[in-house]
Amino acid sequence: MQDDDLPDDDPSPFGDPLHPDDRLWRHPSEMRSVPPVGARSIPDTVDFAPAPPRRRLAWSALVASSLVGASAALLAVLATGMGERVVERIVETPPSAAPSSLVPVATTVPPNGPAEAVEAVLPGVAHLTITTEGGTVDASAVVVRADGYLVTDALPLEGASEVLVTLADGRNLPGEVVGSDPVSALAVLRVDATDLAVVDHGTPADLEVGQWAMAIGTHEDGGPSVSSGTISALQQRAENGAGTVLYGLIRFDAPVPGEVAGGPLVVDSGAVVGVAVKADEEASFGWATPIDEVRQVADDIIELGHARHAWLGVEGRRTTEGALVSAVVPHSPADTAGLRAGDVLLHADGEPLPSMGTLAALIRAAEPGDPISLTFLRDGAEHTATATLGERS
Incomplete structure (x- = not known):
């Protein structure tokens, strides 16, 4: 039985070795053919020494070491991610359905369609980017005067340190909070412009x-x-x-x-x-x-710096008959008009009063100094009184 490290005259199954310049390794006996430092990388002539007798073990070890080295290199590439195949895909998905709040659900629509209504009103609407301690808040505002005044919901403006107003024509202008009203939760803003579009107001x-x-x-x-x-x-x-x-x-x-x-x-x-x-x-x-x-509210804030609110001076609750007066503020317009606790308010300026909330809304829409006619029930009989609304302090 032959030892694997003895010469083997059988033809090698691997064929003849590659030229030294085509290999990643050299036998020590071939090193003298390597050009000296500074010489041309590819010499014109190379004097090769006779190759040593080929041994099966040497080639087997070489192949094995090459495979191990290649495997190690492959593992290293895979471990570092350099060998991953990157596939770029463009995935087309249908647009998601808009939130229900943005989808028209009306049973009746304007004669010319919602798009025309939006187009008609949009020039008088502005976007607000409100900066607060907790971040930014988005809201909108309505132009109420061409000389730079807008009205908006006061709640998003709480704690605002900066307000950026983006007009429909694309202009970005700093907004100044002129004033806000805690009763109606409305606020007025002003921008440095005199050509704003004012929307048409209905009834x-x-x-x-x-x-x-x-x-x-x-x-x-x-x-x-x-x-x-x-x-x-x-x-x-x-x-x-x-x-x-x-x-x-x-x-x-x-x-x-x-x-x-x-x-x-x-x-x-x-x-x-x-x-x-x-x-x-x-x-x-x-x-x-x-x-x-x-x-x-907007006119009051612009002209006076604060909103004026009418005041009657009663407290009460809803009943099956109407708005029951439970208390009358002394020296209030209601007291002056002769209202008493226990009266049931039936009508105000001819409008039915099913609750105190309805009365409060009617008074809110009035101005201080306006008269209001009240029909009420006392001891089973209807009475009428007229009160002159005061101003809430």
Whole structure:
């Protein structure tokens, strides 16, 4: 039995070895053929010494070591991720459905379609980027005067250190908070411009339950954000995130996203009838302050620096007959008009009063100094009195 390290005259199954310049290794006897440092990398002539007798073990070890080395190199590449095959794919997916709050769900639409209503109102809507200690907040605002005044929901402005107003024409202007009203939760902003587009105002008194309505806001890039539905109730009350109870609100069947808060509520005629406010975060519907109250509050803040609110001076609760007066503030307009605790208010200026909330909404829409005619029930008999509304201090 031959030893593996003895010469083997049988032809090698691996064939003749490669030229030294074509291999990654050299036998020591071939080293003298390597050019000296500084010589040409490929010599014109190479004097090869006779190759030593080939041994099977030597070639087997060489192949084995080469395979081991290659395997180690491959493992190293795979371990470092350099050998991974990178496949770049472009995956096309259909656009996801828009949130339900942005999909029109109205049973009636404006004669010319929602797109025309948006196009008509959008020039008078601005996007607000509000910087607070906790980050940035998005909202919208409605232009109320061409000389740079806008009105918005006051809640997003709480704790604001900076307000950037993006107008419909793409201008970015710093916004100054002129004032805010804690009673209506509305605020007025001013920008340095005199050519703003003012939206057309409608008449909230003409609204009907079931009527189509759409709250419009804008994204930072100026594109519209729309929340539409039908008006489901009028003269409603709700509490906003700051704990303020708002009266006389318009309720419509679509929630108000953050960027829509402060934007206009538009009806089928294309007129603005209110300003959307953030109230009742968990609700699946939205709220808007009637535009009559918005105009009044905005005018007061611009001219006086604060909003003026009418005041009657009664407390009470709802009953099956009407609004029961439980207390009358001494020396108040109600006291002067002769109202007493225990009276049941039936009508105010001819409007039915099913609750104190309805009365509060009517007073909120009035101005200090306005007269109000009250029909009430006392001891089973109807009476009428006229009170002159005072100003809430």
